[in-house]
Amino acid sequence: AAGLTARAYTIGVTARAELRFHRLRAAAGFSVLPATEDSAAAYRSARLRAHALLGDGLLGVAVTEGALSVVPCAVFEYGSSTIASRRIVDHLRQSIGWTAAGIGAHTRYRLAAGLELGVEATGLLPFSRPHWWVRTQRGDVTVFQAAVVAVRVSAGLAYVFD
Numbered sequence: 001a002a003g004l005t006a007r008a009y010t011i012g013v014t015a016r017a018e019l020r021f022h023r024l025r026a027a028a029g030f031s032v033l034p035a036t037e038d039s040a041a042a043y044r045s046a047r048l049r050a051h052a053l054l055g056d057g058l059l060g061v062a063v064t065e066g067a068l069s070v071v072p073c074a075v076f077e078y079g080s081s082t083i084a085s086r087r088i089v090d091h092l093r094q095s096i097g098w099t100a101a102g103i104g105a106h107t108r109y110r111l112a113a114g115l116e117l118g119v120e121a122t123g124l125l126p127f128s129r130p131h132w133w134v135r136t137q138r139g140d141v142t143v144f145q146a147a148v149v150a151v152r153v154s155a156g157l158a159y160v161f162d
Helices: none
Strands: 013-021 024-039 047-061 068-086 093-112 115-126 131-136 139-145 150-159
Touching (some): 047 093, 047 139
Antiparallel strands (some): 047 068, 131 139
């Protein structure tokens, strides 16, 4: 999983439950993106350490079924990210939530009875772009702002109960 944290990319863990009714797919999941650290591009003396929690849902229709299934889907996300900064005068630790929507596709390949390999890619547009700033002697400086589009790619194994 990848999300709106201080770095351009981050790796995390996702758990998801999915309901299947013929070709219709509905799923809800939860992701944890562990802390990563990076320098703030706009204010090099600040070091940012961030982690995030994401909850998501998707709704899609399978265009292929059988051993290989491809499901284009609509994706909705709620996330909360905490950023702590170091090496600045006004120490900052702030949690900001966001909501986002987008589109994606996930592909599943049946390896054996009940066991599937899955790959998913989504593009998300946040409804607002969270940002973090610090107050300096020269004025306020934005040390991080979320991207216009967040891309998430994940791969994993799933067990399917029929």
